[in-house]
Amino acid sequence: MLPTYDERENVSRIVGAILEQDPDLQVLVVDDASPDGTGEVVEELAKEDPRVRAxxxxxxxxxxxxxxEGFRKALGETDARFVLQMDADFSHDPAEIPRLLAACETADVAIGSRYCDGVRVLNWPLRRLAVSVLANLYAAAVTGLPVRDLTSGFKCYRRSALEQIPLGEIRSDGYAFQIEIVHAAARRGLRVREVPIIFSDRVDGRSKLSRWVVWEAAWLVWWLRLSRGRGAAPDRDRARLDEGLG
Ligand SMILES: Nc1nc2c(ncn2[C@@H]2O[C@H](COP(=O)(O)OP(=O)(O)OP(=O)(O)O)[C@@H](O)[C@H]2O)c(=O)[nH]1
Ligand SMILES: [Mg+2]
Known part of the structure; x- marks a missing residue:
């Protein structure tokens, strides 16, 4: 599942690169009426190849x-065993998809992690890297989740895991969404596993992230921590978090 907003330069190439990985893969692009016409490009791709949906x-x-909305469509319209989310800007390398899928054979959620096994980020300005590293340390400390990359947007879920997570209760956006969905999975005792990946800065196009998403995540982690008592899973059900496949 690829979310897109103004990814015209990237979308055809990334869809092609994903489909090349495995003949059984299908791609769902969720486009928000991108002014640059990304949606029309995806429509063309979908006409040419039944494995592509928009x-x-x-x-x-x-x-x-x-x-x-993308997860719901994937669950409702396909019998996919796994659902994978990634960015459309080549920060997440399609060649790593098979490793995430393999990790989900023995985990419920596999996180493509930039920060397990050292720091694996290419071409990011030092300031941005520092913000991301510190944000992840902070999020892990506040939520108590032993995950090195809670804000990763490259993840694979077993179908049954996504079916158990109450998607309607997830309200946040941006980085906070990534933290919230991992927290929801861990709360239900789902097995979360990190797989080291190499992350690169986007190839073309521009970033859509605002300062707001950083603040949203900063508040969310406290909300998750403080709401833990209410409706929380008992200890024995808490996450069986299993770090890195190495
Ligand atoms: N459908 C949809 N996709 C979005 C929206 N905002 C961002 N995206 C897509 O989500 C993915 C991640 O967004 P990016 O802007 O790359 O965010 P980022 O990777 O944290 O930031 P950069 O490193 O600057 O690229 C990309 O594929 C975007 O096109 C949105 O509001 N709706
Ligand atoms: Mg990006």
Whole structure:
């Protein structure tokens, strides 16, 4: 599942690169009426190849709801055993998809992690890397989740895991969405595993992230921590978090 907003330069290439990995893969692009015409490009791709589907939303409604609507469509319209989310800007290398799928054979959620096994980020300015590393240390400390890359947007879920996570309760966007969905999985006792990946800065196009998403995540982690008592899973059900496959 690829969320897109103004990814015209990337979308055809990334869809092609994903489909090349495995003949059984299908791609769902969730586009928010990108002004640059990404949605039309995806429509063309879908006409040429039945493995490509598009979900067109009427306006830019944020990444969190794009994932939720995309996951629901994937679960509702296909019998996919695994659902994978990744960015459309080549920060996430399609060649790593088979490793995430393999990790999900023995885990419920596999996280493509930039920060297990050292720091694996290419071409990011030092300031941005520092913010990301510190944000992840902070999020792990506050939520208590032993995950090195809680804000990763490259993840694979077993179908049964996504079916158990109450997607309608996830309200956040951006980085916070990534933290919230991992937290929801861990709360249900699902097995979360990190797989080291190499992350590169986007190839073409521009970033859509705002300062808001950083603040949203900063508050969310406290909310997750403080709401733990209410409706929380008992200790024995808490995450069986299993770090890195190495
Ligand atoms: N459908 C949808 N997709 C979005 C939205 N905002 C961002 N995206 C897509 O989500 C993915 C991640 O967004 P990016 O802007 O690359 O965010 P980022 O990777 O954290 O930031 P950069 O490193 O600057 O690229 C990309 O594929 C975007 O096109 C949105 O509101 N709706
Ligand atoms: Mg990106």
């Amino acid at each position: 979900l067109h939303r009427r306006r830019k409604a944020g990444l969190g709801t794009a994932y939720v």
